[in-house]
Amino acid sequence: MIISRRNLFKLGAAAGTAFSLPSIVRAQSISDGRTARMVISNLSVFDPVVTTSDPTHTHAYAIYDTLFGVDSKFAPQPQMVGKWAVSEDKKTYTFELRDGLKWHDGSPVTAADCVASIRRWSAVAPGGQLLIARAKDISKKDDKTFTIALNEPLEFLLNILAFQGPFIMREKDANLPPTEQVTANIGSGPFKFNQGLAKPGASFTYDRNENYVPRQEPPDGLAGGKIVKVDRVVWENSLFGDQQTAVAALQAGEIDFLAQPSFDLLPIIEADPNLAVQVLDKSGYDNFLRMNCLQKPFDNVKARQALLYLVDQEAFMSAAYGNPKYFRTVTSMFGNETPASNDENTGWFKKGGHPEKAKQLFAESGYAGEKVVILQSTDWPEASNMAQVLASALRNIGINTELAPSDWGGVVARRANKGPVEEGGWSVFITNDPEASIGTVISGVTLPMNGEKGWYGWPRNDEYEALRLKWVDLGTQDERKQLARQMQKIWWDYVPTVLLGQHVQPIARRKSLTGLIGVPAWIPFWNMQKVSA
Amino acid sequence: MDPILEYAEGLCLMGAYILRRLISTIAVVAMVGVFVFLLLRLASGDPAAIIGGNTATPEMVAAIREQLGLNETLPVQFVHWAAGLLGGDFGTSIFTGRPVLELISQRLEPTISLAALTMICSVTIGVSFGVLAAWRAGGLADRALTGFAALGFSIPVFVFGYFLIYFFAIRTRWLPVQGYVPIESGFAEWFTHLVLPTAALSLAYIAFIARVTRASMLEILSEDYMRTAAAKGASSYAMLFHHALKNAGVPILTVVGVSFAYLIGGVVLTETVFNIPGIGRLVVDAINNRDYPIIQSVLILTSGLYVLINLMVDLAYTLIDPRIRY
Numbered sequence: 001m002i003i004s005r006r007n008l009f010k011l012g013a014a015a016g017t018a019f020s021l022p023s024i025v026r027a028q029s030i031s032d033g034r035t036a037r038m039v040i041s042n043l044s045v046f047d048p049v050v051t052t053s054d055p056t057h058t059h060a061y062a063i064y065d066t067l068f069g070v071d072s073k074f075a076p077q078p079q080m081v082g083k084w085a086v087s088e089d090k091k092t093y094t095f096e097l098r099d100g101l102k103w104h105d106g107s108p109v110t111a112a113d114c115v116a117s118i119r120r121w122s123a124v125a126p127g128g129q130l131l132i133a134r135a136k137d138i139s140k141k142d143d144k145t146f147t148i149a150l151n152e153p154l155e156f157l158l159n160i161l162a163f164q165g166p167f168i169m170r171e172k173d174a175n176l177p178p179t180e181q182v183t184a185n186i187g188s189g190p191f192k193f194n195q196g197l198a199k200p201g202a203s204f205t206y207d208r209n210e211n212y213v214p215r216q217e218p219p220d221g222l223a224g225g226k227i228v229k230v231d232r233v234v235w236e237n238s239l240f241g242d243q244q245t246a247v248a249a250l251q252a253g254e255i256d257f258l259a260q261p262s263f264d265l266l267p268i269i270e271a272d273p274n275l276a277v278q279v280l281d282k283s284g285y286d287n288f289l290r291m292n293c294l295q296k297p298f299d300n301v302k303a304r305q306a307l308l309y310l311v312d313q314e315a316f317m318s319a320a321y322g323n324p325k326y327f328r329t330v331t332s333m334f335g336n337e338t339p340a341s342n343d344e345n346t347g348w349f350k351k352g353g354h355p356e357k358a359k360q361l362f363a364e365s366g367y368a369g370e371k372v373v374i375l376q377s378t379d380w381p382e383a384s385n386m387a388q389v390l391a392s393a394l395r396n397i398g399i400n401t402e403l404a405p406s407d408w409g410g411v412v413a414r415r416a417n418k419g420p421v422e423e424g425g426w427s428v429f430i431t432n433d434p435e436a437s438i439g440t441v442i443s444g445v446t447l448p449m450n451g452e453k454g455w456y457g458w459p460r461n462d463e464y465e466a467l468r469l470k471w472v473d474l475g476t477q478d479e480r481k482q483l484a485r486q487m488q489k490i491w492w493d494y495v496p497t498v499l500l501g502q503h504v505q506p507i508a509r510r511k512s513l514t515g516l517i518g519v520p521a522w523i524p525f526w527n528m529q530k531v532s533a
Numbered sequence: 534m535d536p537i538l539e540y541a542e543g544l545c546l547m548g549a550y551i552l553r554r555l556i557s558t559i560a561v562v563a564m565v566g567v568f569v570f571l572l573l574r575l576a577s578g579d580p581a582a583i584i585g586g587n588t589a590t591p592e593m594v595a596a597i598r599e600q601l602g603l604n605e606t607l608p609v610q611f612v613h614w615a616a617g618l619l620g621g622d623f624g625t626s627i628f629t630g631r632p633v634l635e636l637i638s639q640r641l642e643p644t645i646s647l648a649a650l651t652m653i654c655s656v657t658i659g660v661s662f663g664v665l666a667a668w669r670a671g672g673l674a675d676r677a678l679t680g681f682a683a684l685g686f687s688i689p690v691f692v693f694g695y696f697l698i699y700f701f702a703i704r705t706r707w708l709p710v711q712g713y714v715p716i717e718s719g720f721a722e723w724f725t726h727l728v729l730p731t732a733a734l735s736l737a738y739i740a741f742i743a744r745v746t747r748a749s750m751l752e753i754l755s756e757d758y759m760r761t762a763a764a765k766g767a768s769s770y771a772m773l774f775h776h777a778l779k780n781a782g783v784p785i786l787t788v789v790g791v792s793f794a795y796l797i798g799g800v801v802l803t804e805t806v807f808n809i810p811g812i813g814r815l816v817v818d819a820i821n822n823r824d825y826p827i828i829q830s831v832l833i834l835t836s837g838l839y840v841l842i843n844l845m846v847d848l849a850y851t852l853i854d855p856r857i858r859y
Contacts, residue, residue, distance in 0.1 A: 042818070042821075044628040045584050045586075050584060050585075050597065051584055051585055051586040051589065052586035052587065052588040053586035053587070054586075124593050124596075126590075177600065178596075179593075179599070179600040180600055181630055183629075199639060200628075200629045200631060200639075201636075201640075201815055201818045202639075202640075202810030202814070236808075238808050238810050238814055239711065239808045241808075241814070241817065242805050242806060242808065244695055244806075245695075245698065245711050246808075248698050248699070248702060248703055249710045249712075251703055251710075252702055254709060254710055254711065379821070406577055407578075407821065408821075409577075409578040409579070409583050409821060409822065409823050410576075412579065412583060412585075412587070413578045413582050414577055416591055416594065431587055433587075433588065437588075445588040445589075445590060446588065455588070
């Protein structure tokens with residue numbers, strides 16, 4: 001068969017049309033102004049009681065509602081609660097749910113659901129455990145009203161319910177043990193989880209809850225009216241695995257939002273006129289070293305103090321986050337800008353670190369060449385880089401140091417080992433915590449010094465613990481500030497952690513996605529909208 | 534011997550051979566099962582700690598571990614798992630609580646689509662290139678194709694993948710960057726989403742198949758009977774495709790079979806680069822999360838598939854070369 005030039009041209013044109021057709025179809029689906037496609041993080045657990053992970057809480061804020069929410073100034077504001085009152089002796093709190101609250105299956109939210117949710121949450125959450133320890137009775141009065149009766153007053157009760165407080169679930173879900181996952185994903189929040197379109201590991205779909213009645217107040221942090229301005233949010237789970245592809249997808253308009261763009265890719269995003277880089281969570285994260293206080297050499301306070309002097313925060317932050325626009329130094333155990341932040345006992349801080357002093361303190365601790373094992377999470381590039389900086393700094397002052405590389409899954413398993421390094425234990429690991437979590441004091445899991453009952457590292461100081469437990473009983477901000485200074489005095493003498501600096505995590509978005517609310521660590525889906533670019 | 538009897542005897546022998554191979558498949562899968570189970574438990578990692586999250590207390594992690602039955606001894610855990618497997622129950626995902634088979638079946642279509650297109654593309658182009666190179670041995674086409682083959686072997690799939698994304702998805706916007714669209718949503722959308730991943734994944738296989746085809750064809754083309762065919766005036770087409778390619782088929786088929794098996798590894802990387810929600814991504818996520826039931830099930834099914842592909846290749850030899858008997 002002979003193909004003429006004209007026929008070849010026609011064939012080429014037809015093939016070109018056929019090939020471009022899907023792009024046209026795709027462009028139409030992308031330009032759907034009512035669907036936001038978001039890459040947030042890897043969502044694999046759906047129950048916020050079972051896990052402390054941030055993506056699960058973002059999911060939970062979408063589909064569940066809370067009794068109270070914290071506003072942008074971290075003050076508790078009613079959310080599901082319409083009216084509340086406290087008795088004169090401050091021992092009985094009465095809460096009445098506002099009208100119109102319904103589960104996604106159409107049934108009304110009742111006080112019994114709230115009571116069951118509080119009980120399940122309080123079995124595991126630090127604030128909840130404190131509440132349940134003080135509670136004489138938590139019970140419903142009628143379908144819309146429940147009470148919390150206390151043995152003694154708890155000034156911080158509303159704060160506890162507002163920040164990392166209970167997500168309200170149906171009573172039958174909340175009756176499950178706190179270690180067993182609730183998988184129904186039926187809440188009363190502003191979005192409905194679309195079970196039919198759920199593809200675990202790939203994508204999850206959230207549809208606007210048309211029955212949701214938002215509060216009348218303007219949105220403010222996690223409080224105020226949760227007004228939904230998109231019909232659907234698609235959580236692109238699997239794109240989180242490859243940053244390069246995720247950024248390419250953002251550039252091509254296949255996704256609208258990338259929660260944690262890699263710091264080395266930010267210049268590419270900033271150069272694209274259709275994209276914006278923005279810091280939503282201005283409170284950021286405090287990065288720190290956690291030492292094993294049960295084993296040599298860090299069972300000795302001098303060795304822990306040596307690390308405090310050794311660290312050059314700018315070097316750690318530069319290695320991890322590169323651009324100084326996104327990090328700064330921090331000296332308060334409560335972070336840079338929380339109500340509890342202060343400068344008590346921070347004389348150890350020196351720009352560039354103080355390696356000679358660190359060497360001297362190690363010698364005073366009786367250090368005799370014991371191996372220091374640093375857990376290095378290789379699938380978390382920033383923490384991995386910081387681990388290498390630490391190893392180098394320790395080797396420079398003659399400390400026998402070994403990096404133990406593994407993925408994060410390996411780190412979290414190994415850090416549970418309380419034994420010596422020869423038996424699979426560890427000496428130091430690196431992580432971070434949202435500053436907001438630390439700043440509220442009572443919800444900060446890393447703040448207690450209650451020994452082997454506490455978080456990994458197991459520091460113990462009874463005097464500090466006595467002070468920490470007073471926090472929830474103080475009525476004024478001045479009293480809390482004073483207590484924070486006392487706590488910090490002991491903290492930096494004992495040194496259960498060593499701060500490496502504070503960083504903020506910018507997000508990347510298409511400019512057509514606007515109205516995102518900045519809250520610590522999580523991404524609210526309400527209020528955001530898609531506009532014509 | 535009566536030809537019918539001879540045929541029947543041949544069928545019986547082949548049947549016995551297939552049965553033996555299937556029995557060996559079960560043995561291989563069982564060994565893989567034990568090995569994978571032990572390897573996962575001995576490797577560092579704790580799904581309960583991952584579920585609990587960074588700031589979970591040790592007490593909370595211990596409670597989750599208890600709930601998941603991870604505190605039971607290894608033999609007890611193994612017996613539970615193996616008993617389920619024998620009953621056709623591959624278990625449930627530790628994280629999602631969904632049956633593992635359901636999760637795998639959700640991911641099959643993207644992986645099969647990618648693997649099938651890659652094999653079609655690799656075999657078609659690779660064999661054509663190989664035949665062409667052998668036919669024009671020493672010429673420009675041969676040298677160009679040899680250079681291409683070296684390049685194909687040398688460029689990792691993730692480098693070539695990003696290169697394709699940059700030019701065909703970001704610069705020209707001709708094709709999508711990532712993702713997968715099921716075939717029932719439209720053939721064109723399905724196909725365009727698979728063009729770049731298929732191209733990225735095929736490169737090395739095209740190079741591999743082309744080189745083996747070229748080598749086999751060169752060997753056959755130098756045989757006496759090929760010279761005879763040429764002397765008798767056979768056309769180039771007849772010589773290449775009727776005589777040479779058919780005789781060079783066994784090593785090519787072997788390479789195709791091996792490639793298909795190796796493809797399983799290549800798919801993992803390609804699915805990651807192009808965000809295709811297939812089996813590869815499922816396993817990567819499961820490994821990160823230490824979701825043991827998923828990892829174990831996928832590896833068992835993969836090992837079974839690997840052995841079956843080898844069996845099918847062995848059987849296919851008899852179709853290409855009637856002299857081969859089992």
